[in-house]
Amino acid sequence: MDQGKRTLLIVEDDPGLQSQLKWHFCEDYEVHCAGDYDAAIEALRLFEPSVVIQDLGLPPHEEDVLEGFRTMQQILRLSRHTKIIVVTGTQGTEHALRAVSLGAYDFYPKPIDTKVLDLIVDRAFQMHDLEKQNKSLLQQETSPLTGLVTSNPTMLNICHKLEKIASTDVTCLLFGESGTGKELFARAIHELSARKGQAFVAINCAAIPDSLIESELFGYEKGAFTGADKRTIGKIESAQGGTLFLDELGDMPLVAQAKLLRFIQERIIERVGGRVEITVDVRIVCATNKDLKKLTSREAFREDLYFRVSDVVVNIPPLRDRGEDKLLLSRHFLNKIASEYNRDIVNFDETAIASIDAYKWPGNVRELIAKVKNAVVMADGRFISALDLQLEDVGELALNLKHVREGAERTAIQKALTISKGKITSAARLLGVTRPTLYDLLKRYNIKNNNQADLKIVDKLVANSDRKVD
Template sequence: MKTILVIEDDIGIQKQLKWSLSEFELVFAQDRQSALTQLRRYEPDVVTLDLGLPPDEANATEGLACLNDILNFNPNCKVIVITGNTDNSHALKAIALGAYDYYQKPIDADVLNVTLNRAFKLAQLEAENRALRSSNVAAQEIIGNSDAMIKACRTVEKIAPTEITTLLLGESGTGKEVFARAIHKQSPRVKKPFVAINCASIPENLLESELFGYERGAFTGANKTTLGKIECANGGTLLLDEIGDMPLSLQAKMLRFLQERVIERIGGRQEIEVDVRVICATHRNLSEMVAEQSFREDLYYRISEITLVIPPLRDRGHDIIVIAKALLHRFNDEFNSKIQGFSDCAMQAMMQHSWPGNIRELQNKLKSAVILADSKQISAEDLGLTAQSSKTATLRMVREQAESQAIRHAHSLASGNLSKTADILGVTRPTLYALIEKYKLLDLRTTESETQQ
């Protein structure tokens, strides 16, 4: 059973919560000192905190101080502030200090249970992500716990110990080099060099010498023999980033290297054996380029012995928030700032944004937001984003819509018979009538009357 620490000095409210939150195991504390004692003893993931704690019940100073103590002890704890004050200022201040959510008395058991279950779900997701990061090297480098990213990390674990040539596909900014480094770090070559070269960033007439090196006197200005990136990666891993931009004239020489694992420096005649694990990456569609004859078909099949597609940020769901929080922690350290989180509006805006620049765009927006933010929470405005309102933003609206659709669907299956509809839904007929009244589905009753006639 999930444990909740309830920090509340009113015995009557303690009893009400114990009755209302029967699906949880509750432990109680009456003041700041006993709260810390219980916190150390039970280490709960979720805490409810009454801001009006003794000896300052009329104000929130003791409650806010207790909130700080809780988050200092366990920054991952989800604290739900419960306040009886009609003025939201104290509750909003608590949110700015790092509380997960706030709830105003009087207590509605259904709403509070939903809030608590959401808090536990988020705590579970974050715990799974931390466990995933600590369980393998790939996850330490790659942040996220969406199904797509967990599958990608598992693929990294499987291919890393092999020598198979891997092709990483993904939009610009999705983290292809991060995946390549993760493969290297889990491979037997981890103690050898990891060398990356971006084929798109080097002029065509220089790329060959960068890759293969050159002998002294090979061309004007070649005053000494210089090793290329391939030789520098000997024993380790070579990442050919943006290989889709490699000139067609150089692709034949690259194919020979991949097949024979030998190179010749520019101006040289001697074949040099090189032991390198090769990973390629590109944001281009190589299949289309092969069809257009702008990329060699034989090279394409040689570099894509196994292909790993990295999903764009917009398709990674809640990972956007997880990555944003990890980046916020990094930038807090980098700029010696103390931003504690994101406003609800900011998180909504991040989830709605299409992120054409992917993680690189998120990094840029967060870095500037950390520097420019005026409060302890980053707002949508700080990020340069706008949150669009959503009609399904509240849980009540989602539930009403889902239940209405379920009733109508069951009613259709039952050919308008309300008794059969109730059986399909697993409720009694009086309960069904109550739901029809609640959601104003009165046409369903009319349909049954017509059917009976």
């Protein structure tokens, strides 16, 4: 992000050594100093250094390593890619080695020879940059499964699991909240299997009325019932040779469950009104967002059917637990939707990034696509803001206070402009700043004052703000 010098943090309680190091490194790096734990963590949050040179003996325990280890571990907890070079005084190499085993990048004993330290610091920056590049390359890559975007370790694990599942004919159950990608995974299993190229037939078990379920699933012969004027193939038979996807299985009525069980056990069907038994060769993939085990205990789901379909169960985590996938997917869909709609939108701004990260995403990827699409259509400038995304209930604190402050500032400015119908003097008065300051802020946040924003947003904001202003 920073275009200028790379940032180095020196955590050293000896003022003499602190300024010696500062003067030595300030030509090549942007250097910040801290003398204890609190100052170090504050500097970490403020300046986001790539490399930290850290003394192990810090106050109030200068003579031992307690405070030094606490500081080092907290830095790594908050920013695990930061490279820490531990400087040991009287504490000896034993502690230095322990520091490295706990995640420090390297160590160096006092007295300091700046020439050697130069090399270590330079290498630490290089390593940090390489890791960063590597990470962004990884993120640009989609997963091994077609159409599935992820860089989350649990999801990548699932992908590998699915590759193995696909090569067999085992029945598998995909369990996950709504919108987590169950159907996408089911299709991926089919595409990776030897049945690729044959039919993939999806049945939404919740959507078929009880009275039609038998004829829908198994088909019927001519004359089987009033209106059956020709032989009709059912969904199961139409998947012959391919994959049958039983979606929302937990919502299937009990009567239908009994009929499905027989087919799953024997892979034989009879069309309604027919007398011939037809063998159907299909791989079965099921999906549900309901806890089937719990449903069996309430007798809302047949236990024998549950055992038949759960040879292998794959738990798909909700989006809120997938870390950086939230941003990765947001960027993926931003690019895709912006090009589909021919909109010149380049990225999310920092307020949007903070809100994407903090939001709980109850509707998972499906909701994310809808929110990004809405924002792409509504955004005024080349950047999407938190306001464009309209994510409600962003309850949690972001790591970096700067993001929160900027988000709040941006929202307040947008509101003030809307209430004052774009008049700078009144908007500045509402915000308690001067006109030049407001102009500066508009420039800084790339906010256009054209008052052409989406009417729906405007109405909502005015309704909310009216209450506040009076």
